[in-house]
Amino acid sequence: MAYLENDWLTEGMIDFEYKKYILLAYLQDIRKKFNATELYPFLSDLIFHYRNLKKVHESKELLYENFPKSISKADFQKLKINYRHIVEDHEIMKEMADIIGFAMPRLERTINEGKELFDFVEENLELTPVGLTPIYTNEGYVMVSQDLSRNVSVFRYQLTMFESANEKYRGLNTDYLEDYTRSMSQTFEAIKLDLIKKHQDLPNPATYLVVSKLKFPLPQTLMPVAKRLLVRELNMG
Numbered sequence: 001m002a003y004l005e006n007d008w009l010t011e012g013m014i015d016f017e018y019k020k021y022i023l024l025a026y027l028q029d030i031r032k033k034f035n036a037t038e039l040y041p042f043l044s045d046l047i048f049h050y051r052n053l054k055k056v057h058e059s060k061e062l063l064y065e066n067f068p069k070s071i072s073k074a075d076f077q078k079l080k081i082n083y084r085h086i087v088e089d090h091e092i093m094k095e096m097a098d099i100i101g102f103a104m105p106r107l108e109r110t111i112n113e114g115k116e117l118f119d120f121v122e123e124n125l126e127l128t129p130v131g132l133t134p135i136y137t138n139e140g141y142v143m144v145s146q147d148l149s150r151n152v153s154v155f156r157y158q159l160t161m162f163e164s165a166n167e168k169y170r171g172l173n174t175d176y177l178e179d180y181t182r183s184m185s186q187t188f189e190a191i192k193l194d195l196i197k198k199h200q201d202l203p204n205p206a207t208y209l210v211v212s213k214l215k216f217p218l219p220q221t222l223m224p225v226a227k228r229l230l231v232r233e234l235n236m237g
Contacts, residue, residue, distance in 0.1 A: 009052075016098050019099045036217070038217050040221070043118065118225060126211045127208055133206055137159070138158065141157065143209045144212070146222065157175075180194075188209055210226040210229065
């Protein structure tokens with residue numbers, strides 16, 4: 001499984017060879033996913049772990065906070081002191097530094113491999129509006145067609161806004177609706193008209209078509225990249 005526990009660094013035995021084994025097995029599984037052109041959630045997980053290690057590297061206090069603390073209230077003060085001793089232990093901290101020094105460049109290289117795959121997928125996608133685009137584009141439909149196939153997968157999208165401590169971000173939620181088979185009569189415009197009939201709460205929907213020149217895994221790769229393209233398009237609108 002291409003999965004690494006969030007607290008893999010501090011959980012269990014703090015030993016360089018042991019942690020090295022865990023990390024390399026994880027990265028090997030991630031590369032298998034990338035070789036199968038599967039991007040998500042694997043690329044975002046890699047970035048999460050890299051950022052965590054970077055923060056730990058920059059802050060001993062954060063390292064202290066990341067040690068597992070499954071303790072009762074009565075033992076809290078006692079164990080808090082013990083954890084402080086662990087963090088202040090020179091040998092353990094040296095082992096931690098060696099693990100982090102080994103892990104960070106390898107995570108970074110694998111992240112770059114994932115980004116190259118992301119760019120390759122994006123280069124093979126084309127995004128175009130279907131029909132006239134209304135003023136309101138925060139909700140609508142996105143159609144996906146791959147590798148000259150006549151199959152068209154339709155998703156309903158909704159643009160969302162969320163905030164971090166310093167910035168605002170726009171995200172995109174998508175829900176799969178159904179598949180259509182494209183034909184001389186069942187054009188993309190005809191599919192849009194059918195969607196309007198079926199879903200009358202969106203009488204004039206923004207509708208976009210994503211065409212992929214190659215075939216990619218839909219949920220793991222094509223849709224995440226297509227969503228990024230669509231957010232970029234909506235931000236420009």
